[in-house]
Amino acid sequence: MNTLHSTRLQQISEETNFNALLNSYCREFGNWSRYVGIPKYDAPLAGYFTTTTDRMHIRFDFTDIGFEVYAPLKFYADSGRHVFNFPVVERNTNTDAINPVSIYRFMELAVQFSLSEFPDADISLVKQRLTNSIENLEHFLSYFQQNGKPINLAKMNFIEAEQSLFLGHNAHPLPKGRAGFNNQEELFKYSPETQGRFQLGYFLISKDNVFEKNAEGFDMTELFKIELSDVANPEIIAVLDKFPNHKVVPMHPWEANYLLGLSTVKAMQDEGLLFYLGEFGQFYTPTSSVRTVYNSLSDWMLKFSLHVKITNSERVNLVRELHRGYDISKLLKTEYGRAAKSEFPEIEFITDPAFITVNYNGETIDGFNISIRHNPFKEEEATKNVTLLAALCQDGLPGQKPRLVNVIEEAAISKNKTVSFTAVNWFKQYLHLCVTPIIGLYNNFGMAFEFHQQNVLLELDKDYFPAKLYFRDNQGYFFSDDKAEELKKFYPGIAAESGSLVPNAYVLPKLTYYLMINNILGVVNALASNGLADEKTLIDLVYREFKQFENSDTTGLVDYIINRRSWEVKGNLLTNLCNIDEASAPIDNPAIYREFPNPLTKFFFCEKLIQPQSLEVLYTRFFPKENITINIRSFDIDRDLEMVHDWFNQEHAKPIWKMDGPIKNLELFYRTLIPGDASQSFIGEINGEPTFTIEPYWPMRDGVGACYDSLPSDYGSHLLIAPTDKDKKFSFPTGQAMLDFVFENSIVGKCIGEAAVESRAMHMFGTRLGYRYQKVIEMPHKTATLTFCYRDWYWEKFPEAKAYAMEKSAQFEAEEA
Template identity: 30%
Template structure:
């Protein structure tokens, strides 16, 4: 009996428990909890819990036990998954093909996670020390904490993974293409020409500076290309034709060394003014990660909007709530003058350009379960803060979480409730800015995950256009409640709470009360649109995304006609605070 938590299996089991009514969470007279799955033929699967979470982020004592009339048998991960997918009472009626694809992907993800744990260049350092941005991005070993296959990455070979995956310490140079200006589409915002931004990006390298100068003299420009994606693009018939006519010339892999961040497709080079976000034709978790023109335009539109003084005032200066804007993009048009999605790249502001050593840690790395044994990084940083301040870890945890709410949760709700601007703030889009482990600010990234409500159209109609139905990221109230509340409250903030409470002497409900107090204070201040705030504070259930069954049924989340079909109701613990307050 190993009695060890395996975070990749915890992600799988927790996503199933969140979505299936058949999972039983039991506790005995000694207060010990266990996870039980009833099977046919008087059998069941039994797994003791090392941590029981009221929010669902349980930790386990594996391996799982199969209980039968004949006795007890330990299950390998392969056997555990096989028993689950072949039990209709747990997963419903699923075709043999779906079962096979699902099991293969789950086990591939489990293997990828174990590979990352074993071969990460950082290892236990990820849970013991202050992390800079690059290390934190490459330190996300586990992935989505409620997903059956959080490290699934189809189309990547093992050698691809070693070169291009963040968790294995990937790094590489980009291909650069000299390309005729007539066959590219560019966008740039805030009255800065695209070429000016490109000049700033290549200024670090004399070869690239000369290449851009020569290209511009010939009526061309430069396009950076992810090396894995180049092999996809090079098969495109239009690009083949452009190469044949010398409208595209591949200059090779030159310039700075780039590091894949936690999303894999976004890259970071310390000391450069921009990060780069590429189309990457790889299925990562639920979807193929290609950009589209409408998505990159969202970035330039948002940056333009935040040039307005009233919105610029909502942002902090080197601390507080900040945005990693995506102010520019470039892509290739095909022979029919339609954008080639696979070629798109967005420029993302790099606020760490002059301070790459700053403690700037993506929330998913802060909260991930520690696969080496011991505390999560967020619990370790709180412990460090407690020692620095000479206070109890419990007091430190409450102060830390309150600061997280003030710098992340409240500003995001303020932009939604007072300005009508919605950000999909999941754990990989929130980068916490820390000093000695304590929150002093945050960076929001991924501007393609933005939307505008009726309130925004009332305030900024001249910037957004008069026809809100024509703006593809107009959000009605149902959409705000479903997506905004899910990502910020359930996906991000509930995971912060569980990661703290699993390792420190504080109850999850205590931090739920801190969250409630911060949101109630914002509501009481008199916001312009209070519907989502009231929904989050008092609704009996919150709309929650069902990753387990979405993945089991092999949906591509980005192409489902109505993504609402993968959402379900989850009991809302914030409503219990309301009940206690009014009892």
């Protein structure tokens, strides 16, 4: 490989990791916004932007520590994963110097910024892990280039799909972290990306030191002893014969070497309680999780403990997790479990019915903890077109389309439909497979699962459409304690050791995170970011799919998913910055969670109010009493900036709006406001003369929405009237025009107000318009009076406003016809 090629692979690896890091930061921190265009009053920034073709950025506000960062946007996603262009640049706010910023420098800024909230953040440790992830991906990409084997075909078997996740989980800042493997030889031998193959290591351990359970009713160690006897040499056979009461325990060969270095294992060897026999038998290959291994001829997949830091944690099987696999396996064999499977055959559970642990002096040695999983992809079943969901949603590798693109294109050919039509219908079918069973299993049987991309397999039919889902992972099974009595009736011992019976209040945010953010919206993102379908169309489909169950759902899950202003998202970046190991953390607090704006509320998003697509006049009405015509049009930053700067610097506006000051600051405000989804600015004209500005806002994204029980259909609006001359203000018709403009959008349920409690004039003004007092709320910057105004209240007070609205609606219908 020549130097140039190697340099390019290094660049791809760093940019892939950088994309993941930027997205993790966006999910976990709030000091960022979209920034549109080239500034007029910021010469250094304008000078740089004119040298590029990017006109939309995400601006990371690190001004508290003296910097700001601009990352060019290729695709902005409500579904949660944006696609960035490069380079990313930082600007020193003291010197105005603008320079490209590396992924390491951005991580430094992230850590420095987060210290006030997370003083334990450790930059040196995270940098090491970041370097490890970048270098590993570069190795894998080099292997991919040399191997030349496609990993994006529309038809792939189970293990091909499992080993195709080269870019890693795109919701993680360290997607290819494998800290623990000591060199490239180990990395390649034990990684799925390189189709590593190895024999298992075997221990012979005193039966008194081995604990095992199997829902299938036999000891797995006996099966392993038989298998080992078939392949071992005479010397090993002699050892087995010498210790007939010892048990055979298989082990991942890397973990076997790790265990042999432990003082407890050495003590067991000295006491004759444990013997390491070596590596024998069939060759196994790792699945996407690295530590779970597969052989197409075996009835079982083995999920080993592995003291390698893979993304967030050393992958060690916890005892409670082993019992969870056993519990669900036992439950599914009961009448209760069979009923669940029969009612929702769309999902097949790949269970872990057996496990093994090893103890010494009463303490479990966690490296020996093994979960033993059914292998539904054995022999002829191995050729099924089954894919790991995370791999299906992966971006394309150099020179290849993403696999999902190939799947949709092949499905379009098979169905003789357009790609865009096929993509939407493909997604509808995927939704049907997911939503009905997940809601039904939780409502009817109290079963909840960590249904994320890494735990879900999708089987495709002959037309490449979703046909069936598989769920795996023993640690991901939970049961609602609302169903505890019924569950214990069929399986009395359930959750005694696993801790898997949990309160409904615990399940709702976790299930929503795994099912929605990680799974369904991951599919939305993959379809939309690859140009296969419109993101808003897909999100609306998700909303409708859940909405149909709102009245029948008894758990609160559907209400939580479709109506809540924000969900909880796991802070993978913060979990790493604070060096939290999820595997060993307490069960009730294994990671840091942050608020994530609920994308499904976008079903109620009013584009005309918040993201208007036209600079033309959007509203016009004649007020005969005042003999004035009021027009409302979108704010045009090139036309209106200087004018509104003068308005905000008037004495009567300063104390209320607090937006006076240099025009450079105001321009920054508007360049981040205009592309956002929280609020927008419009200019009002009276008889053709600009005299006021209104700022409609959406509480689902605006901060006020967190201060009361906001609904997705709520909207509000701020108003600034520039003239102070009472003959030019026309305050009351201006207020009516504002409400007309808001309420002519049928998606709006009510308009809210939140004037400062001391603003008596605004309270009187709002009351005259039809607003009614609700309560006092505490906002970050003021104590405010919350008021509501419904369309009917407004129209009852002003019949002429209703007549105007009805006339405009009739005109619109006539134009549409």
